[in-house]
Amino acid sequence: MSLWKQPPAKAPTTQIDEKMAALMETFSIVGVSAAVVKDKQVIWSDAYGWADLDRELPVTEETVFRIASISKLFVATSLMQQYEQGKFQLDDDISDTLGFTFRNPHHPDVPVTFRHLLTHTSSLNEDERGGELYVVFSQASRNPNPPTLEDLLVPGGRLYVDSLWSSYKPGDARCFAYCNLASMIVAALVERLSGKHFDQYCREHILRPLGMTNSDFNIQAMGDINKLGVIYGWEDGRFESGVDDLKGVKPEPIDWSGYVPGTNGSLYGPQGGLRTNARELSKFMLAFMQGGENNGARILQPETVELMLSTQWQYEGVDPAFSEIGLQFHITDQFIPNKRMHGHGGNAYGLYSGMYFSKEENFGIIFITNGSNAAEGTRGGFNNVEEAISDMLYQHFFQS
Numbered sequence: 001m002s003l004w005k006q007p008p009a010k011a012p013t014t015q016i017d018e019k020m021a022a023l024m025e026t027f028s029i030v031g032v033s034a035a036v037v038k039d040k041q042v043i044w045s046d047a048y049g050w051a052d053l054d055r056e057l058p059v060t061e062e063t064v065f066r067i068a069s070i071s072k073l074f075v076a077t078s079l080m081q082q083y084e085q086g087k088f089q090l091d092d093d094i095s096d097t098l099g100f101t102f103r104n105p106h107h108p109d110v111p112v113t114f115r116h117l118l119t120h121t122s123s124l125n126e127d128e129r130g131g132e133l134y135v136v137f138s139q140a141s142r143n144p145n146p147p148t149l150e151d152l153l154v155p156g157g158r159l160y161v162d163s164l165w166s167s168y169k170p171g172d173a174r175c176f177a178y179c180n181l182a183s184m185i186v187a188a189l190v191e192r193l194s195g196k197h198f199d200q201y202c203r204e205h206i207l208r209p210l211g212m213t214n215s216d217f218n219i220q221a222m223g224d225i226n227k228l229g230v231i232y233g234w235e236d237g238r239f240e241s242g243v244d245d246l247k248g249v250k251p252e253p254i255d256w257s258g259y260v261p262g263t264n265g266s267l268y269g270p271q272g273g274l275r276t277n278a279r280e281l282s283k284f285m286l287a288f289m290q291g292g293e294n295n296g297a298r299i300l301q302p303e304t305v306e307l308m309l310s311t312q313w314q315y316e317g318v319d320p321a322f323s324e325i326g327l328q329f330h331i332t333d334q335f336i337p338n339k340r341m342h343g344h345g346g347n348a349y350g351l352y353s354g355m356y357f358s359k360e361e362n363f364g365i366i367f368i369t370n371g372s373n374a375a376e377g378t379r380g381g382f383n384n385v386e387e388a389i390s391d392m393l394y395q396h397f398f399q400s
């Protein structure tokens with residue numbers, strides 16, 4: 001509920017500090033966590049601005065933010081770890097794993113596959129009423145007796161509506177529709193395949209092995225809640241606190257002791273709920289830049305990484321932000337103009353984040369902003385704040 005204020009005093013000791021301060025002034029950016037990697041290492045990382053406006057807490061490199069849809073890459077990675085164990089094939093019917101029949105009622109004989117979920121081609125529709133349902137489902141799940149996926153996805157279920165589905169059959173290139181619900185289903189599949197809660201699985205098999213010790217899908221796993229940054233939405237010239245404005249008090253845990261893993265999938269926000277920072281996120285990005293391994297920790301085999309980064313869907317004229325995708329990885333030449341890059345962005349509640357890397361030139365850029373006066377950009381679905389930060393970092397480190 002605070003007006004934007006000048007970022008906390010930090011004497012600009014380098015040219016990059018001055019450039020970032022200028023961008024923060026231009027776009028009223030609350031706070032920034034950013035990192036740049038090149039040739040298998042982080043060559044720069046820093047943090048600027050405010051983590052909490054009301055309490056006047058500055059962003060540090062230890063501050064973590066809810067990074068929105070970059071989280072989906074961790075969901076996909078956890079599923080592909082199960083794939084490496086031979087528990088499914090990408091074109092298998094997911095019904096066999098979910099434990100109930102999952103079909104688009106317009107195409108009852110066409111199975112929805114693991115590949116469909118990871119490429120947003122399942123024919124699930126998040127437009128209009130269908131888009132509201134994943135939010136309703138997530139909110140309803142914040143209690144000790146969460147609804148099940150069958151309640152949402154099976155005709156006759158108490159949350160089911162026909163508008164959840166498009167008229168296209170699963171796998172049709174024209175049915176591409178960016179889908180948050182798909183990540184919840186993938187998280188449920190991970191739970192059914194592993195027997196573990198999704199947050200626990202990611203913590204044990206991705207986050208902690210990579211040394212991402214401050215990162216987690218479960219806020220209860222955070223040690224110091226004051227390291228959690230607030231996310232702000234810009235409304236009528238003011239910042240309204242939206243997510244994680246906890247005033248230093250960890251919320252009471254929900255008693256999910258009766259929850260059966262694999263029956264819901266949304267409990268830990270797989271579609272966008274990972275809390276991390278640029279420095280720790282770089283460890284995950286570096287693993288994908290190095291065939292699934294970073295600093296002695298292997299999370300995937302090289303051939304699996306190549307599969308995830310290879311083009312799985314490509315279609316012109318559907319969505320300016322997505323014209324090509326791998327297994328969950330966004331493939332674009334618009335993050336940095338004319339540079340083919342792999343990664344993902346995030347956009348929720350006023351936060352904008354980006355994590356993209358070039359395989360050919362072996363560099364990557366990460367940024368997280370927790371509030372700004374952003375407006376429409378000029379390329380590939382990115383807004384003007386995302387474009388300005390990525391362009392500045394690329395030009396400073398790779399063109400100067």
